[in-house]
Amino acid sequence: MHQRGRRSEVVPGRQGLSRRTFVASALMAEFALMTRIARGQDSQPLRVGMVRPLTGRFASSYAPLFVAARIAIDEINSAGGILGRKIEIVDEDDDGSPAKEPGVMKKLLDEGVGVVLGPVGTSQALSALPVATNAKMIVGSGSFGYEAQDGAKYPYHFQFIFNNFVQAAATVEYIVDRRRIKKVGIIQETTGWGQGYGLGIVDELKKRGLSPVAFETFALSATDLKPHVRNVQRSGADAFVLGTSLPPTSALLFDAIRSVEYFPPLMVGASGLMGDVLLDILPPDVLANVYAAYLRAFTYTDAEPPGARQLAYVKKILKYPESKGQEPNSAVSPFYDFLYVLKHVVEEQKSFDPDKIKAGFEQVHDFPGMFGSLSITPENHCAVPPNALAFIKLSSARDPRAMGCFRERVES
Amino acid sequence: MTIFSTIGDIVSSGVPIGCLYALVAVSFNILYRPTKVFNFAQGDMVMVGAMTAATLLGFKWAPWPIAVLLAMLLVGALCLVEEQIAVRPVLERAGNTWVITTLAVALIIDNVVGKIWGADPLIVPAPFALSTEPISVLGLQISPYQLALIVLTFVLVGAAEALYSTRTGKAIKAIAEHRDAALLRGIDPVFVNRCSFFVGGCFAALTGYLASPLIYASTAMASGLLLKGFAAAAVGGVGSSRGALAAGLVIGIAEATGAELLSGGYQQAVVLAVALALLLARPAGLFGQAQTRIV
Numbered sequence: 001m002h003q004r005g006r007r008s009e010v011v012p013g014r015q016g017l018s019r020r021t022f023v024a025s026a027l028m029a030e031f032a033l034m035t036r037i038a039r040g041q042d043s044q045p046l047r048v049g050m051v052r053p054l055t056g057r058f059a060s061s062y063a064p065l066f067v068a069a070r071i072a073i074d075e076i077n078s079a080g081g082i083l084g085r086k087i088e089i090v091d092e093d094d095d096g097s098p099a100k101e102p103g104v105m106k107k108l109l110d111e112g113v114g115v116v117l118g119p120v121g122t123s124q125a126l127s128a129l130p131v132a133t134n135a136k137m138i139v140g141s142g143s144f145g146y147e148a149q150d151g152a153k154y155p156y157h158f159q160f161i162f163n164n165f166v167q168a169a170a171t172v173e174y175i176v177d178r179r180r181i182k183k184v185g186i187i188q189e190t191t192g193w194g195q196g197y198g199l200g201i202v203d204e205l206k207k208r209g210l211s212p213v214a215f216e217t218f219a220l221s222a223t224d225l226k227p228h229v230r231n232v233q234r235s236g237a238d239a240f241v242l243g244t245s246l247p248p249t250s251a252l253l254f255d256a257i258r259s260v261e262y263f264p265p266l267m268v269g270a271s272g273l274m275g276d277v278l279l280d281i282l283p284p285d286v287l288a289n290v291y292a293a294y295l296r297a298f299t300y301t302d303a304e305p306p307g308a309r310q311l312a313y314v315k316k317i318l319k320y321p322e323s324k325g326q327e328p329n330s331a332v333s334p335f336y337d338f339l340y341v342l343k344h345v346v347e348e349q350k351s352f353d354p355d356k357i358k359a360g361f362e363q364v365h366d367f368p369g370m371f372g373s374l375s376i377t378p379e380n381h382c383a384v385p386p387n388a389l390a391f392i393k394l395s396s397a398r399d400p401r402a403m404g405c406f407r408e409r410v411e412s
Numbered sequence: 413m414t415i416f417s418t419i420g421d422i423v424s425s426g427v428p429i430g431c432l433y434a435l436v437a438v439s440f441n442i443l444y445r446p447t448k449v450f451n452f453a454q455g456d457m458v459m460v461g462a463m464t465a466a467t468l469l470g471f472k473w474a475p476w477p478i479a480v481l482l483a484m485l486l487v488g489a490l491c492l493v494e495e496q497i498a499v500r501p502v503l504e505r506a507g508n509t510w511v512i513t514t515l516a517v518a519l520i521i522d523n524v525v526g527k528i529w530g531a532d533p534l535i536v537p538a539p540f541a542l543s544t545e546p547i548s549v550l551g552l553q554i555s556p557y558q559l560a561l562i563v564l565t566f567v568l569v570g571a572a573e574a575l576y577s578t579r580t581g582k583a584i585k586a587i588a589e590h591r592d593a594a595l596l597r598g599i600d601p602v603f604v605n606r607c608s609f610f611v612g613g614c615f616a617a618l619t620g621y622l623a624s625p626l627i628y629a630s631t632a633m634a635s636g637l638l639l640k641g642f643a644a645a646a647v648g649g650v651g652s653s654r655g656a657l658a659a660g661l662v663i664g665i666a667e668a669t670g671a672e673l674l675s676g677g678y679q680q681a682v683v684l685a686v687a688l689a690l691l692l693a694r695p696a697g698l699f700g701q702a703q704t705r706i707v
Binding site (some may be wrong): 053055056057058059060061095218219220221222223224225226227228230231246247248249251252255258259260275276277280281325326 | 421422425429432522523525526527528529530531532533534535544545546553555626627628630631632633635636637639640667668671672679680
C-alpha cells in the first residue's frame with residue numbers, strides 16, 4: 001500500500017508534471033513572458049521631454065534648435081527605436097523663462113519623463129538642472145555656459161555643444177598661438193554666457209603670460225556701444241574679441257565698430273556673430289577680417305569640401321521651414337548627437353536605468369558624432385572639445401557652397 | 413586723448429540716444445496727463461512700431477512716409493484696444509490695478525511678437541537718405557541722421573507742449589486737474605482718454621521708427637527703452653514734455669559718461685544713481701510742480 005500509495009502519489013505527478021514537461025513549460029512561460037515584455041516595451045514608447053519656448057519672444061528664435069532633434073528622432077524611430085522603444089516627444093513650454101524651469105521639470109517628472117532635451121539658454125538650463133539632478137533625469141540642455149559641464153555638480157546632465165569656455169580656449173589659441181597677436185581687447189555682454197566667455201578668454205591669456213589690453217562690459221539693454229569700442233580702440237588692441245551672443249547686440253556692436261572706424265587686423269567672436277543681417281553692417285573689406293568660432297565638421301576650404309554625412313544631414317535640415325534664416329543654429333543644435341549617444345549608451349548597457357545611462361555616458365570616448373569625435377569624462381560632461389572648433393569667415397555665409405549651414409574655414 | 417575729445421565723444425553718443433529716451437518719455441506723458449496711467453506696455457508699443465515700419469519698408473512697395481504712417485495707425489489702434497479692454501474698465505472701478513493690466517498687455521504683446529518676428533534685428537534706412545556715417549561737426553563725430561534726430565526731437569517736444577495750449581490740450585489739463593469738475597464743464601473724459609491713447613500709440617510708433625536707424629529694429633528693444641524712457645519721464649517731472657527732454661538728455665549723457673569712463677558694467681548704475689540723486693533733490697522732477705492738497 002505504501003508502495004502503491006507512493007506510486008499513486010508519483011503517478012499523478014508523473015502524469016501531470018514530468019521534469020521534461022516542467023522545463024518545457026517553464027521555457028514556454030519564459031518565452032511568453034519575454035514576448036509580452038517585448039510587446040509591452042513596443043507599446044510603451046520612450047517619452048522624451050522637449051523643453052522650449054512655444055510662446056513668448058524666444059519662440060521663433062529657439063525653434064530651429066529643435067529641428068535636429070526631430071531629424072534624429074525620425075531616424076532612430078525608423079531604425080526600430082532605442083532597445084525596441086520608439087521615442088515619443090513630450091512638449092513643454094518654458095516661455096524661455098528661467099523662473100519657470102523648476103516647475104516645468106517637475107511637470108515632466110510627474111508625466112513619467114526621464115530624458116529631457118533642453119532647456120535652451122545658460123540661465124534657463126542652470127535653473128532647471130537642480131530639479132532634474134535630484135530626480136536623476138537625463139538631460140541634454142542647450143546651455144552654452146561652462147558651468148553646465150561640471151559632472152560632479154550635474155551628474156545626469158550632458159552638454160553636446162561648444163560651451164563658452166571651449167570657445168574661449170579655441171579663440172585664444174587662434175589669436176595668440178596661430179596669428180601671433182598679443183595685444184587683445186575684449187568686449188562682453190553681461191549675460192551668463194558673455195561673462196563666462198570673457199572669463200575664459202582672460203584665463204587662457206593668463207596661461208600664456210598675457211592679459212587683455214582692454215576689457216569692456218555692457219548690459220543687454222545698452223543702446224549705444226560706441227564708447228566701449230572707442231575704449232578698445234584707444235588701448236591699441238590688434239585683436240578684438242567680440243563677446244556677443246544675440247543678433248541685436250551683435251548688430252549694435254558692428255554698428256559701433258563702423259561708426260568709430262576701428263578696424264583692427266583681426267576681429268574674432270563666437271557663434272552669436274552668424275546672423276545674416278550682420279553681413280550688411282560692416283563694409284566688405286572690414287568684414288573679411290571678422291571670424292567666428294564654428295564646428296570644424298561644418299566648414300570647408302577650396303581643397304576640402306564638407307563631409308558626405310554632414311551634407312546629407314544639412315539637406316534634411318533645410319527641408320524644415322523653422323530653420324529658414326537660422327540654418328547654422330539648426331545645424332549645430334546639441335540634440336542630434338545627444339540622442340544618438342543616448343541610443344548607443346542604452347543599447348550597450350541594455351538598460352534605461354538612469355545610473356547605468358549616466359555611467360555609460362561617462363565612458364563615451366571618441367564617439368563618431370555629427371560634430372566630430374566626442375568624449376565625456378566623469379568630471380567633464382561637455383562632449384565637444386576645443387579642437388572640434390575652427391574659425392570661419394563671416395563673409396562666406398553668402399557663398400553658394402555654404403548651403404546656409406556650412407562656412408569657409410580659415411587655415412591660418 | 414584730451415579731455416575735450418572725451419567730452420566730444422560723450423556728447424556725440426549721449427545726446428542722440430538721450431533724445432530717443434526723451435521721445436519715449438513724451439509718449440508716456442501723452443497717455444499719463446489725462447488718465448494718470450503709466451502704460452507699462454509703452455516700450456512694446458515703440459517696438460511694435462519699429463518692427464512694423466521695418467517690415468513694411470522691407471516689402472519695398474511703399475515709400476517710407478506711407479510705411480511710417482501705417483505703423484503709427486496700427487500702433488495707435490493697438491493702444492486704443494488696450495485702453496478699451498485693459499485701462500478703462502479698471503479706471504471705472506478706481507484703484508491702481510492698471511499697473512497689472514498694462515503689464516499684462518506688455519506680456520501678451522511680447523508673446524505675440526515672438527511668433528511673428530525672430531530674434532534677428534532689422535536694418536532700417538534713415539529717412540530722406542540721411543547718412544548714419546559720422547562726420548565732423550564742430551569737432552564732434554556725429555552723423556547727419558543723428559543731427560536731424562536731435563532737431564526733430566526738439567520740434568516734436570515743442571509740438572507736444574503747444575498741444576496743451578489748444579482747446580483740446582486745455583481739456584486734457586482740466587481732466588488732469590479734476591476729472592469730475594471737467595465732466596461738469598462738458599468735457600468728455602472717456603473721449604479724451606481714448607484720443608490720448610491713440611495719439612500716444614502713434615507717437616510711440618514714430619519713436620520706434622526714429623530709433624531704428626541707430627539701434628536697429630528688434631523685438632529686444634522694448635525693455636531698454638521702457639526703463640530709460642520711464643526714468644526720463646520721472647526725472648523730468650511726470651507730465652512735462654520739456655522735463656522729459658531735459659531728463660532724457662541727462663540720462664543719455666550719464667549713460668555715455670559711464671560707458672566712456674567706467675566700463676565694467678557700471679554704466680547702468682551711473683544712470684540710476686543720477687536719476688536717484690535728481691529725484692532726491694527735486695522729488696517732483698526737474699520740471700514738475702509740487703502739488704498741494706487741502707485736507
